Amino acid sequence: xxxxxxxxxxxxxxxxxxxxxxxxVVMILTGVLRxxxxxxxxxxxxxxxxxxxxxxxxxxxxxxxxxxANAISGPSFQARKDYLVTxxxxxxxxxxxxxxxxxxxxxxxxxxxxxxMMGMMKGxxxxxxxxxxxxxxxxxxxxxxxxxxxPFPLTxxxxxxxxxxxxTKDMDPQWMSSISWYVLCIFGxxxxxxxxxxSDNAASQVQQQMGQMAPGAGAQMFGPGVDPDKQFQGExxxxxxxxxxxxxxxxxxxxxxxxxx
Amino acid sequence: xxxxxxxxxxxxxxxxxxxxxxxxxxxxxxxPSAISPYxxxxxxxxxxxxxxxxxxxxxxxxxxxxxxxxSAHTCLERLTERFGAENERLMALRGLFQEAIAKDDDALKxxxxxxxNILVKDPANMPxxxxxxxxxxxxxxxxxxxxxxxxxxxxxxxxAEAWSELADLYVTNGMFPQAIFALEEVLLVTxxxxxxxxxxxxxxxxxxSSETGTDKHLPESMRRFCRSIELCDDYLRGYYGLKLTTxxxxxxxxxxxxxxxxxxxxxxxPPDIKDIERLNELATAKLSEIVRRNTSGEAxxxxxxxxxxxxxQELLNRDAAPITR
Numbered sequence: 001x002x003x004x005x006x007x008x009x010x011x012x013x014x015x016x017x018x019x020x021x022x023x024x025v026v027m028i029l030t031g032v033l034r035x036x037x038x039x040x041x042x043x044x045x046x047x048x049x050x051x052x053x054x055x056x057x058x059x060x061x062x063x064x065x066x067x068x069a070n071a072i073s074g075p076s077f078q079a080r081k082d083y084l085v086t087x088x089x090x091x092x093x094x095x096x097x098x099x100x101x102x103x104x105x106x107x108x109x110x111x112x113x114x115x116x117m118m119g120m121m122k123g124x125x126x127x128x129x130x131x132x133x134x135x136x137x138x139x140x141x142x143x144x145x146x147x148x149x150x151p152f153p154l155t156x157x158x159x160x161x162x163x164x165x166x167x168t169k170d171m172d173p174q175w176m177s178s179i180s181w182y183v184l185c186i187f188g189x190x191x192x193x194x195x196x197x198x199s200d201n202a203a204s205q206v207q208q209q210m211g212q213m214a215p216g217a218g219a220q221m222f223g224p225g226v227d228p229d230k231q232f233q234g235e236x237x238x239x240x241x242x243x244x245x246x247x248x249x250x251x252x253x254x255x256x257x258x259x260x261x
Numbered sequence: 262x263x264x265x266x267x268x269x270x271x272x273x274x275x276x277x278x279x280x281x282x283x284x285x286x287x288x289x290x291x292x293p294s295a296i297s298p299y300x301x302x303x304x305x306x307x308x309x310x311x312x313x314x315x316x317x318x319x320x321x322x323x324x325x326x327x328x329x330x331x332s333a334h335t336c337l338e339r340l341t342e343r344f345g346a347e348n349e350r351l352m353a354l355r356g357l358f359q360e361a362i363a364k365d366d367d368a369l370k371x372x373x374x375x376x377x378n379i380l381v382k383d384p385a386n387m388p389x390x391x392x393x394x395x396x397x398x399x400x401x402x403x404x405x406x407x408x409x410x411x412x413x414x415x416x417x418x419x420x421a422e423a424w425s426e427l428a429d430l431y432v433t434n435g436m437f438p439q440a441i442f443a444l445e446e447v448l449l450v451t452x453x454x455x456x457x458x459x460x461x462x463x464x465x466x467x468x469x470s471s472e473t474g475t476d477k478h479l480p481e482s483m484r485r486f487c488r489s490i491e492l493c494d495d496y497l498r499g500y501y502g503l504k505l506t507t508x509x510x511x512x513x514x515x516x517x518x519x520x521x522x523x524x525x526x527x528x529x530x531p532p533d534i535k536d537i538e539r540l541n542e543l544a545t546a547k548l549s550e551i552v553r554r555n556t557s558g559e560a561x562x563x564x565x566x567x568x569x570x571x572x573x574q575e576l577l578n579r580d581a582a583p584i585t586r
Binding site for chain 1 (some may be wrong): 279294383396415417418419420448449450483484488491494529533536537541543547581582
């Protein structure tokens, strides 16, 4: 069986020093810069006013009551339930009681919501701008270079990933183009940044994208565009239909069975 | 030692607090005073950790407890340098420092005035409003403290710390139904806190013994102690309370059979007298076991506090005396 001849491409060894290393160094430096830019641009979380704290915590109180009702006696639960359901339905805990029944404000016009979106925009910009710039820089100077040969064989499927920007049909997928090295750097430098900047750095693009895909559940609950009155009504209904079983019922028997001296 | 600096120091024994504050000058010299997040050197120095600042905060509290105001002030200054004077928690800490160095009531009133000024500007400043309530209490203005605390809880009804402080204030004023309500609120936030269950049992017991003739709270109190033991099966206070309540229940139930028919106001049937007897035996046995093993210093039994052990011993002696006679 004839051996498949190993493809050799004669490259200038200088390519290695003048493409591979500059791209890596630039990627690391932009990551560090991005981290500090994000730190500088971050605004302190906006302080909440007392009425809105009250609104949120009153709702949480209802949720607590619903979850832990079994810890208190039947009459105590009944009294709290009656109080909370009446107050929830009348809107006594609302931040603006006179606005009850109106539709939720458009999140685009609400200044408090705008603030949050601006923060998100800033984060996005800090990610997009350098990425575009570096991509352009690499395209302008280094496009079309084949820079290294990976020391292990790869199947043909990797060709599109590793040889972006090099339109050669017959080249072995082991060869790697400069743009692909850049893409690999984006995903591979996470541990370098962790080492340099600590584990909660803002340098990595991958992490930022993850963060956007799964925003915190807490933010959703009281976020802009959610009508607190509707939440209160829903919680009032949940409380009203809750069946109450007192934990202390039969606790003597349980205790006598479990604890032995 | 550093680990004990990372926990809130309220529960530290006085000796531990003293040891910590004696080491304060050394700690202050060795720990970094500030880590700038923007400097180049932060690239290779260790990253800033929240523990550092927790250490400062707790060290300051320990120093204030032992009267080392110099070190406390240094801690406060470093914290201020890092977080700015407008930080809510720091405002409260600075107030605490001023309270600690105040010589007389007039100086304390000045601090109180300051708190009120801060709160007028920013009523949502939770740490400072808590400090104000604590200061009102230490100035013996209990009713004002209760009013302020109720206002605080109206805005923040999920604060277990505030509810238990309110319960404590009500107990000192002898307002047991209110205290019971407040403790139930604490339980709604932390339903598995066995110490709160036991505390509620204690308050119910106090309510039962203060109102003569009505022992409707007593079964409830006993059950609270049962629940507390169910959650933590070597809790001394739970057994102590269980023994007290069951002994009392046994005497009252044997005196009057009427109360057996009446349902308690908790909606639960009255406990079976046999169960009470067995619970009483259980509590006695467990209490004597804890006392015996603790005093002989067995491994795994040394975590109890000395006064509680002595009280338990005393309760057991009280019980044993009539039998030997």
